[in-house]
Amino acid sequence: MTEMNSNERMAAEWACERLVRQFAMLNDERDHEGVAALFTQDGAFARPFDPDNPIVGRENIMVMFRDRPPRLSRHIMTNTVVEVVSPTEARGRSYLMFVSSTDVESPRPVKAEPGVHVGQYDDTFVLTESGWRFQKRLGSLSLTV
């Protein structure tokens, strides 16, 4: 880490946290291509509701998002802590609160399905020519409120 000063570390942490938030926003907007583009070509993603079955590859991730039933969702992200491991690699953890409804048609706000799902994402980030991307994003759940 001698190559990075504190300002460079802060910039890398900020860029990775921004990626975490973009994932949530694009996911909630059902922009499947946009979500997939946040991963490296060989990136892996495990959904919080299916933590033991990561999907590997940007294309497969896009297809998974595209082919699932539509849902009005909000991925509420908090508590992100990123540790920069080298100028091109970082790890992080973020907390998730997930609320949703299958009703994507009614005027908003719609009543959410019972249960707020509290979980987390454990991420590995790498710096690519297009900026920081998810190398690995492992979701899991801890509590149901």
Place this chain on the structure above:
Amino acid sequence: MTEMNSNERMAAEWACERLVRQFAMLNDERDHEGVAALFTQDGAFARPFDPDNPIVGRENIMVMFRDRPPRLSRHIMTNTVVEVVSPTEARGRSYLMFVSSTDVESPRPVKAEPGVHVGQYDDTFVLTESGWRFQKRLGSLSLTV
């Protein structure tokens, strides 16, 4: 955007996100003047519970906040993503969870009214002589938990 380097963009994003959080804090403290001062003189604000009726002008925004019934509220803000459009303009979206009670007198904590309201603010920020301010802040609701 050729005029801004990545550090300047980060600083602008950070300043705008700080504004988003100050809005929440000052609103929850019922500091009406303080909230209004976060807007430009001709700024517009639509409440999440009344998204189709923006209030225009800093003075009108202050009066609206001042004249509504007191409420113990928490505007819980997450997921802010700011896009800097030019050195003096930015756009952003933030998620809101709103919880509150009309009981502003009892010892805390007090029981919140049923319903956590999940929504968002879509913001336009401009850089003024006093720093970044809200030019337009449009609230809306998506889900009720």
Place this chain on the structure above:
Amino acid sequence: MTEMNSNERMAAEWACERLVRQFAMLNDERDHEGVAALFTQDGAFARPFDPDNPIVGRENIMVMFRDRPPRLSRHIMTNTVVEVVSPTEARGRSYLMFVSSTDVESPRPVKAEPGVHVGQYDDTFVLTESGWRFQKRLGSLSLTV
């Protein structure tokens, strides 16, 4: 504050916010030594559920965390606003949503105990030789959802 430029202030705000998030993460991981190390030697901490009885001293804080019954918790932190007072002192406020269960053994996710506790931490930060640390961290609760 004439000694600090806006970039230095941003870096200090970021470092203090990171401390707020580390406190939540380490607390939820039940890393008592890790949590205590975020305070100065003479630091003070009042739990949100016991706001009038601050514990003073890093060692006493560690013992309190170590000796309480285990709990699966999530300290969900949002809205942090830090005001840098001098190059070595800052103040801040963060919102807390607290969810938990006494069931630390069952496969996750587990059902949380009823009640989401909404509160805040009011912090005083100081810059030490090891970086920014909590000098005083006063928790309190406002609403129960």
